Amino acid sequence: MKRGKGLTFVGDSRIQKYEKPKLNRDYSEFPGRTEEFWPDFLLKEWITGAVFLIGFLCLTVAHPAPLERIADPTDTGYIPLPDWYFLFLYQILKYTYASGPFNILGAIIMPGIAFTALLLAPWLDGVKERHWKKRPVATGLMLVSIAIIFYTTWESVAYHDWDQQHQQGQITFSNLDADDPVFNELIRTNCTSCHGGELAGGSGPDLIAPELAPEAVEAFVTNGSGDMPAFEGQLTEDEISQIAEFVAGLEEVSADEATNTESAE
Structure with a gap:
């Protein structure tokens, strides 16, 4: 232990007295082990971030997020899948x-x-x-x-069931009139829970793509088929007939035709 000159007494402790103030050591004293923040370190950070950003953008372009039809809270047949x-x-x-x-x-x-x-x-x-x-x-x-x-x-x-997952969210353009009283008062309350909000399929089959005759639809609604319950007794013959005519009249249309129809309305 050093004694005498060069020591400063503080209470009962002996602390080395420095002639020069204690400063952080310069990075140049550690060649190859450190670098300047600007521009060396910051430039490397920017290059690394740019590589990941460009890679993420490429993945986004190559595999875009699937676009599904408009969400419908009345469509209980749609089963969402989490990330x-x-x-x-x-x-x-x-x-x-x-x-x-x-x-x-x-x-x-x-x-x-x-x-x-x-x-x-x-x-x-x-x-x-x-x-x-x-x-x-x-x-x-x-x-x-x-x-x-x-x-x-x-x-x-x-x-x-990925096929069903794809089918239930698939955008389908049809001549379905959402303002029709038959759709709002009868079909929306009895059919969309299984066949989807736009009747394009959910837990039940698609009602737009197949060409269905009114008599066939009326028989299905009246007597049921497979997992589909019979609506005889729940709906009147006239209501069943209106549903059959509405469903039988559905058909797929192109995106341009659907846009023109909406514009005309």
Whole structure:
């Protein structure tokens, strides 16, 4: 320990006295290990950001987001699909004890417990070791969680009816008149829940593309067919006849024809 000159006494401590003020060391003292913020470091950051941005734009152009028809709150036949990072939760809601009467368990309680555990992890895990091999409980729980998320996401993608998903959101141009009283008073309340808000298909088949005769439509509505219930007794013969005439008159039109019709109206 140095004594005498060069020492400054502060209370009971001895602190080295510096002739020059202590300043941050110049970056040039560390050749090859550091660089100037401007322009070297900032330029690299800009180039990296530009590469990712251009890559993202290329992916967007190559695989644009699908455009679906206008959302209709009365169309209960439309089954929305969440983004890929929520597919595991979507799949969990299909299981027996997480759906139907147990929806609260699958939609709120189970995810709530998982996310609460993540928030409380710093307090629940008091182990001082940082290496994952020396933390078997935390490591095991994390591996199990990753396995569950991976499996349920895969299962949701593998067993989803993608053809129906594409069909139910597909834009269809037709001569359907949404202001027609028959559509508003009869079809919207009895048909759109299964056949879609524009009758282009949902959980039930498309009613626009096939050429249906009024007699065939009237027979289906009266007696039912397959999963379709019979409406005899719920609707009068005159109402069933009006629905049959309306549906039989539906046909697909081009986008230009649909635009011209809307403009004329």
